[in-house]
Amino acid sequence: IKLRDKLKEALKEKLLDVHYQPIVDAKTGRIRKFEALIRWFDEEYGMVSPGNFIPIAEEFGLIHYVGQFVLEKSCDDLSKIHQAGFTDVSISINRSVNEFKSTNNQIELISEAIEKANLPYNAITIEVTESMATNKYTWHVLSILRSKGVKIALDDFCTGYSSLSNLIDNQVDYVKIDKSFVDSLVADKSKQAMIKCLVDLSTQLNIRVIAEGVEQSVQLKMLQQYGCHNIQGYYYSPAKPIKECLNMLHGSK
Ligand code: G
Ligand code: G
Ligand code: NA
Numbered sequence: 682i683k684l685r686d687k688l689k690e691a692l693k694e695k696l697l698d699v700h701y702q703p704i705v706d707a708k709t710g711r712i713r714k715f716e717a718l719i720r721w722f723d724e725e726y727g728m729v730s731p732g733n734f735i736p737i738a739e740e741f742g743l744i745h746y747v748g749q750f751v752l753e754k755s756c757d758d759l760s761k762i763h764q765a766g767f768t769d770v771s772i773s774i775n776r777s778v779n780e781f782k783s784t785n786n787q788i789e790l791i792s793e794a795i796e797k798a799n800l801p802y803n804a805i806t807i808e809v810t811e812s813m814a815t816n817k818y819t820w821h822v823l824s825i826l827r828s829k830g831v832k833i834a835l836d837d838f839c840t841g842y843s844s845l846s847n848l849i850d851n852q853v854d855y856v857k858i859d860k861s862f863v864d865s866l867v868a869d870k871s872k873q874a875m876i877k878c879l880v881d882l883s884t885q886l887n888i889r890v891i892a893e894g895v896e897q898s899v900q901l902k903m904l905q906q907y908g909c910h911n912i913q914g915y916y917y918s919p920a921k922p923i924k925e926c927l928n929m930l931h932g933s934k
Contacts, residue, residue, distance in 0.1 A: 700920035802830030860894025
């Protein structure tokens with residue numbers, strides 16, 4: 682309850698921030714995208730992890746405000762990146778299932794934010810978890826956004842009961858391999874075979890594969906060898922404030 686009130690206050694006082702983690706081209710190491718990750722620094726609790734407060738925001742009806750804040754800040758910061766000349770860089774935004782209620786019009790809100798920032802629709806990717814893939818209304822909304830040019834990423838793939846039909850039946854542009862899977866890759870031959878297969882299938886379906894949580898060069902080499910398209914992880918960088926992201930872009934030109 683206390684955390685809920687603090688979150689309300691943080692939203693009101695604009696104490697939340699968004700950091701961005703680079704997603705690079707596996708072959709060239711160049712930055713292709715950034716994932717927007719919300720950050721909250723509280724005087725009393727210090728850094729509060731979104732893993733802790735997103736569920737609270739969901740439970741107490743605050744997720745909509747969190748989502749809108751991240752959306753507007755991300756569009757704003759991406760237009761700074763484009764103005765700096767990096768017009769082929771895009772941003773990925775996380776959305777949770779409760780944000781796709783018919784009462785809060787995601788199509789309108791997302792379209793408005795993109796147009797207000799003067800961005801092309803394809804500069805924004807919406808990340809949804811695989812567990813949301815079975816929600817019909819969510820996919821209805823996502824397919825309309827996709828028809829306008831917004832990209833869709835299936836997050837946390839290869840956790841729990843992943844189904845390839847989620848890739849085939851739903852129209853997605855990216856699939857993100859979860860960190861837990863990447864962690865066990867080097868030691869596990871069957872997982873290596875699975876990644877290879879997933880990359881081949883995705884490539885045929887015109888879907889790009891993003892490996893998450895890559896920390897070691899041995900993991901990177903293996904993923905490169907299997908043809909994985911994009912890499913995200915501490916090997917390159919954790920999420921950083923926009924100013925540092927601009928520096929990173931200037932440095933990797
Ligand atoms: O940022 P961190 O690295 O701690 O993220 C923890 C979890 O919180 C991730 O699984 C991520 O998907 C989720 N998360 C981070 N930012 C957002 C956000 O803006 N909206 C939603 N719905 N989830 C987020
Ligand atoms: O599930 P989602 O993609 O939203 O998760 C993103 C989360 O993973 C964030 O909390 C982010 O900080 C974290 N993360 C990203 N790369 C790495 C990494 O290489 N190592 C670790 N430990 N966490 C990572
Ligand atoms: Na994500």
